[in-house]
Each structure stands twice: as structure tokens, then as C-alpha cells.
Amino acid sequence: MSKNIESHLIEDRVFKPSKEFSKKARVSSMAQYRRMYKESIEKPSLFWAREAKELHWQKPWKKVLEWKAPFAKWFTEAKLNVCENCVDRHLSNGRKNKAAIIWEGEPGDKRVLTYHQLHREVCRFSNVLEANGVKARDRVLIYMPMVPEAAIAMLACARIGAVHSVVFGGFSAESISDRLEDSGATAVITADGGYRRGKVVPLKKNVDDALKKYQGVKRCIVYQRTNEKVTMKRGRDVWWHTEAKKVSADHTPKGFDSEHPLFILYTSGSTGKPKGILHTSGGYLVGTYTSSKYIFDMRNDDIFWCTADVGWVTGHSYIVFGPLANGVTQVMYEGAPNYPDFGRFWDIVEEYGVTTFYTAPTAIRAFIKAGDHLPDARDLSSLRLLGTVGEPINPEAWMWYREKIGSGRCPIVDTWWQTETGSIMISPLPGCTPTKPGTATLPFFGVDAAILDEEGNECKADEGGKLVIRKPWPSMLRTIYGDKARYRKTYWNDYEGIYTAGDGARTDKNGNFWIVGRLDDVLNVSGHRLGTAEVESALVAHKDVAEAAVVGRPHEIKGQGIVAFVTLKGQAKASPAAEKDLKAHVTKAIGAIARPDEIYFPPDGLPKTRSGKIMRRILKELVATGKVTGNVTTLEDFTVVRSLQKLLQKK
Numbered sequence: 001m002s003k004n005i006e007s008h009l010i011e012d013r014v015f016k017p018s019k020e021f022s023k024k025a026r027v028s029s030m031a032q033y034r035r036m037y038k039e040s041i042e043k044p045s046l047f048w049a050r051e052a053k054e055l056h057w058q059k060p061w062k063k064v065l066e067w068k069a070p071f072a073k074w075f076t077e078a079k080l081n082v083c084e085n086c087v088d089r090h091l092s093n094g095r096k097n098k099a100a101i102i103w104e105g106e107p108g109d110k111r112v113l114t115y116h117q118l119h120r121e122v123c124r125f126s127n128v129l130e131a132n133g134v135k136a137r138d139r140v141l142i143y144m145p146m147v148p149e150a151a152i153a154m155l156a157c158a159r160i161g162a163v164h165s166v167v168f169g170g171f172s173a174e175s176i177s178d179r180l181e182d183s184g185a186t187a188v189i190t191a192d193g194g195y196r197r198g199k200v201v202p203l204k205k206n207v208d209d210a211l212k213k214y215q216g217v218k219r220c221i222v223y224q225r226t227n228e229k230v231t232m233k234r235g236r237d238v239w240w241h242t243e244a245k246k247v248s249a250d251h252t253p254k255g256f257d258s259e260h261p262l263f264i265l266y267t268s269g270s271t272g273k274p275k276g277i278l279h280t281s282g283g284y285l286v287g288t289y290t291s292s293k294y295i296f297d298m299r300n301d302d303i304f305w306c307t308a309d310v311g312w313v314t315g316h317s318y319i320v321f322g323p324l325a326n327g328v329t330q331v332m333y334e335g336a337p338n339y340p341d342f343g344r345f346w347d348i349v350e351e352y353g354v355t356t357f358y359t360a361p362t363a364i365r366a367f368i369k370a371g372d373h374l375p376d377a378r379d380l381s382s383l384r385l386l387g388t389v390g391e392p393i394n395p396e397a398w399m400w401y402r403e404k405i406g407s408g409r410c411p412i413v414d415t416w417w418q419t420e421t422g423s424i425m426i427s428p429l430p431g432c433t434p435t436k437p438g439t440a441t442l443p444f445f446g447v448d449a450a451i452l453d454e455e456g457n458e459c460k461a462d463e464g465g466k467l468v469i470r471k472p473w474p475s476m477l478r479t480i481y482g483d484k485a486r487y488r489k490t491y492w493n494d495y496e497g498i499y500t501a502g503d504g505a506r507t508d509k510n511g512n513f514w515i516v517g518r519l520d521d522v523l524n525v526s527g528h529r530l531g532t533a534e535v536e537s538a539l540v541a542h543k544d545v546a547e548a549a550v551v552g553r554p555h556e557i558k559g560q561g562i563v564a565f566v567t568l569k570g571q572a573k574a575s576p577a578a579e580k581d582l583k584a585h586v587t588k589a590i591g592a593i594a595r596p597d598e599i600y601f602p603p604d605g606l607p608k609t610r611s612g613k614i615m616r617r618i619l620k621e622l623v624a625t626g627k628v629t630g631n632v633t634t635l636e637d638f639t640v641v642r643s644l645q646k647l648l649q650k651k
């Protein structure tokens with residue numbers, strides 16, 4: 001009873017934007033939101049054409065949308081250059097000498113690039129790529145630290161029609177070679193190293209290791225960031241700065257088809273092999289442009305800061321393409337949030353007068369733990385809007401964010417979306433939507449979101465089901481690179497012509513969407529997706545491992561932590577050394593983000609069904625509660641559960 005009252009109370013905390021914020025906002029009333037939303041759903045062609053016309057098209061479209069489920073074409077036959085829209089367009093609209101990127105390196109070095117300077121750098125690097133044999137449609141892998149050159153490399157690829165695939169700098173050599181192979185990349189852009197928590201990440205060294213396995217790369221362009229000593233392979237490796245000196249700073253942006261591939265970004269699925277999510281040009285740009293404009297209520301005088309890494313989709317859409325298409329000034333920071341301490345972000349907000357701050361719940365929880373004295377000691381009064389992304393935000397973190405960072409004054413946009421959706425799908429509009437801690441609230445324009453039950457019926461309020469999108473949207477993924485069958489099977493298999501997101505959710509009586517979490521075997525570690533199967537296949541690749549099962553457990557900071565259960569082969573002995581060795585092994589295979597927090601070696605093996613399937617559900621329950629309550633009639637041997645319980649109690 002008291003529990004019900006408690007949750008009722010939490011849901012009733014409603015925060016409306018201040019009159020002052022609403023007055024200046026693009027969408028300033030719920031009536032305006034509803035009118036625009038209705039039009040975007042009922043007349044999508046009209047709505048999206050109007051938005052798209054704010055961008056520059058070298059050739060107009062015939063049709064706004066051609067939909068043969070599950071394949072969409074947006075702005076058919078139109079031609080545009082995505083880079084021209086993000087950069088060149090601002091040279092003639094009054095923003096030429098405006099700061100495009102204000103950058104701070106982890107050691108404290110600072111740079112500012114105006115749109116004019118950004119244009120010169122991007123043109124130069126486009127010429128470098130072309131001089132090094134990179135052509136339209138070639139796949140280029142980017143493995144860079146968070147320096148402006150990461151964005152410049154992405155923009156230059158877009159400018160010449162090459163397809164970039166950014167790999168997060170925290171991923172390992174093996175992850176790089178897998179992605180090179182899957183994408184068939186012919187060029188790599190990297191740096192000697194990058195700074196992270198005061199240490200140098202050996203980026204070029206990791207690329208070298210990856211290139212031993214994959215031979216298809218003809219050119220590797222290396223940006224000098226840390227002055228690390230690196231090996232340069234003759235005929236394959238060249239320095240960014242030497243190449244840049246050989247070319248001019250002029251480059252004409254050619255128009256590409258609206259459906260020309262823009263990038264591939266790999267993300268985890270429920271099998272061991274990451275999926276190459278393919279995004280194309282026109283629709284993606286319109287989606288990121290429009291969502292940035294309305295959801296972050298972008299204004300010409302904003303200093304926008306998205307703290308994500310360009311290696312994730314958030315960095316693609318809300319560091320590179322969305323904000324630059326809107327011509328705002330943005331902050332880019334190279335390093336860790338806790339270097340030298342957890343006050344670093346607030347120093348940056350104060351120093352540059354950040355107005356809009358977009359981060360992840362996991363970071364907020366880390367800030368709470370680090371203590372209020374850190375934000376309290378800084379002037380955060382420049383902030384006007386806050387955002388979160390990556391996982392459901394716990395109400396405690398939401399309230400702290402609102403009070404401590406936003407001084408109870410800044411609206412919070414809790415934005416739900418995915419690598420696949422390309423841009424934000426469910427989110428408050430900051431000038432009108434009443435917000436509640438823990439809900440991403442209402443669908444963005446053009447997003448026909450719903451919760452369906454197994455039969456495909458719409459769930460009633462407060463009834464849990466599958467989160468789906470019933471209509472195509474401009475920035476949707478077009479396919480999984482090289483695997484149409486997997487594309488159909490993963491996203492379009494549950495209901496005819498309807499996109500399944502893989503998240504469980506419910507709506508409340510006001511239509512707000514509450515995202516519960518993944519329905520598949522996908523973990524959300526610090527706001528990033530990791531397949532349990534991916535970690536398991538890394539573990540079983542170790543010579544001593546016979547079998548492995550990986551599950552998530554609630555984690556105070558990371559949202560979910562990784563727990564692995566491993567059975568060893570014949571002679572191998574369970575020991576703290578073996579645990580350490582296996583953790584290092586996973587780090588090497590995938591990256592530190594996939595490193596299990598704990599590894600158990602169950603003496604009587606893993607819980608299995610009679611047909612030999614590992615029952616992960618039981619492991620999950622055991623690590624979370626120490627008990628097993630669900631149906632265990634299919635379990636082969638219950639003594640396995642008892643011995644697991646003992647093992648878990650010991651730790």
C-alpha cells in the first residue's frame with residue numbers, strides 16, 4: 001500500500017517550463033505542439049518539406065517519401081551536400097566569423113574554430129582525402145580522440161561522398177579489425193594518441209594491430225596530437241599535417257543523391273556480431289537539423305555542449321551534424337569528466353558560458369557521488385536548458401540535475417532515441433511540455449510511437465508492452481550494412497510494416513512514454529549498448545574457457561554492470577588470477593567498456609534446461625536478488641542454483 005502511494009507521489013511531480021522560457025521558445029504552448037504534431041503525422045510530406053526547405057539542396061526532390069516497408073527513400077532524386085549545409089551555408093548567412101567549435105583538450109589546451117576556419121580546414125582535408133585516392137562511396141574508418149579534427153574528418157568524408165565509420169577510441173584493436181572487415185574500408189583516419197585521464201591512449205598502435213589482421217586498407221592518415229612515437233608504414237601511412245600542406249583550402253562541394261550513404265555506425269545487438277547501422281544523407285540531415293532546432297530550442301546566441309564522444313551516435317547527431325547544420329557555437333572537450341576532478345565540466349560551463357548542456361544519466365550519478373561542493377563552487381548561471389540521453393534517468397538523478405545544475409530554473413529534456421533512429425524520437429519540447437522525472441514524455445514531430453502487446457494491439461495506459469514506431473521518419477536507418485535479412489529480422493519482424501525498437505515501455509494517462517529498458521539480451525552500460533552475446537563470445541575465445549554466460553546487474557553509477565559466469569576447461573583453475581586474466585582478455589577483445597565487473601566460476605556449472613540451453617534469466621535474478629522466484633520446471637538440476645547462491649553470498 002505505502003509503496004503505491006510513494007510511486008503515485010513521484011509521478012505527480014510535474015514541472016512546467018517558466019513563462020520566461022516559454023515566451024522565447026520556438027514552440028511555446030502545448031496547443032502549438034499538438035497542432036504541429038498533428039500535421040507532421042497526418043501530412044508528413046507537407047511538414048518535412050517545410051523543414052527541409054530551410055536547408056540547401058543542389059537539386060530539389062520529386063517526392064518527400066517513397067515507402068516500401070521496410071525500405072524508405074526520403075527526398076527522392078534530390079541532390080545535396082551534407083557538409084555544405086553544415087559549413088559553407090554559414091559563410092553567407094552572417095555566421096562566417098562566429099565560433100563553430102570551441103575546443104578544450106584534456107591537458108587544458110584551447111582552440112576556437114570559426115565557421116570560416118572550419119570551412120578552410122574541412123576543404124583542405126577533403127583535398128587530402130581525394131589526393132590519397134579516397135572516392136565517393138569508399139568506406140573510411142575514423143578512430144580519433146575528441147579533437148576538432150575528428151569532426152573535420154567526418155565532414156570531409158561527407159563532402160566528398162565517402163562513407164565514414166567512426167569507431168569509439170575506447171574500443172580495442174580487435175573491434176577495429178572486425179569493423180574494417182565488415183565495412184570493407186579502404187582508408188583509416190586516426191591520431192598518434194589521445195588524452196584520457198592524464199594518460200595517452202595509443203590510437204595508432206591499436207590501428208597497427210588491427211591492420212595486421214585486415215589487409216584492405218590502402219591509406220592511413222595520422223593526425224599528430226600527443227607527439228607519441230609511432231611507426232609509420234611506408235606507402236600506407238601518412239601524416240595529416242604533411243598532407244595538408246600539399247593541398248589548397250578550396251574545395252567545391254558536389255551534390256549527392258539524398259539517399260547516398262553518409263555513415264555506418266556499429267552497435268551491439270543480441271548476437272555476438274555488431275550491426276553496421278547505415279544512415280543516408282538527406283533524411284538524416286533533415287532529422288538531426290529539425291530535432292536540434294526544436295528540442296534544444298537552438299538560438300543564434302547559444303553555446304551548445306553535448307558531452308558525448310563522436311564515436312557514439314549522440315556525437316554524430318548532436319556534435320557534428322545537428323548543431324552545425326543549425327549554425328550554433330558548440331563546445332567540444334577531449335577528456336574525462338573527472339580530470340583532474342569531477343569539477344571539470346562545471347569549469348567548462350563557466351569558462352565558455354554554456355547555455356545548453358546535454359549529457360548522460362550515468363555522468364549525472366557520478367557527479368552526485370562526487371559531491372555538491374563541485375558545482376556549488378562554479379557559476380552555472382549561463383545555463384538555460386539541460387538534456388539527458390542514453391538510458392532511463394532515475395528520478396533522484398533528475399531532481400539533482402534540475403536543482404543543482406539547473407538551479408530549478410532550466411527545463412530538462414530527457415531524450416529517447418537510438419543509433420538506429422538517427423535523431424531524437426521521444427522528448428519534451430522545452431518551451432511547452434510538462435516534465436516529470438523519469439519520463440521522456442511525448443513523441444517528436446513525425447514520430448508515430450506506440451506501445452503494443454504481443455498480438456499487436458495498443459496497450460492501455462500503464463500497461464507495459466513493446467515500444468514501436470508505426471511510420472517511417474527521415475533519419476531512420478536504411479538497413480544493416482550488407483545484411484538486409486538481419487535488418488528485416490531485427491526491426492520489422494514483430495508487426496507488419498512497424499519498427500520495433502527493442503525497448504519495453506508504457507504510457508501514462510497523459511500519454512507520456514516511460515521507457516523501462518531493453519527486451520533483448522542487450523545491456524546498457526553507462527548509456528552504451530553492449531550485447532551479452534558479444535561479451536560471451538569474447539570470453540569463450542579464451543583458451544581456458546569452456547562456457548560463459550553474461551548478465552547485467554543494477555549498478556549505482558553505470559546503470560548496469562556486467563557479471564560473467566564462466567566454466568573453465570579441464571586443467572584450468574578458478575582463481576583471482578584467472579579472473580584478472582579474463583577481464584583483461586575481454587578488454588583486449590572489445591574494449592574497457594565491456595570489462596566484466598565480476599566473474600564467477602560456478603563449481604557445479606551453469607543452470608541449464610534439459611535441452612542444454614543456459615538459463616540466463618535465473619542468473620539475472622540471482623545476481624539482482626540472490627533468489628530465484630520464476631518458473632524453474634525446465635531447469636535440469638536445481639543443485640546448480642544452490643551452489644550458485646552460495647558462491648554469490650561468499651563475495
Ligand code: WT7
Nearest residue numbers: 314389390391392414415416417418419515529
Ligand atoms: C538505447 C539506444 C541514442 C543515443 C544513446 C544510446 C536506451 C536511450 C534513453 C532515454 C530511456 C534510453 C534505450 C535505447 N535509451 N535514451 N532517454 N530513456 N532509455 O544509443 O547505444 O543506440 O542505445 O538506449 O534502451 O534503445 P544506443
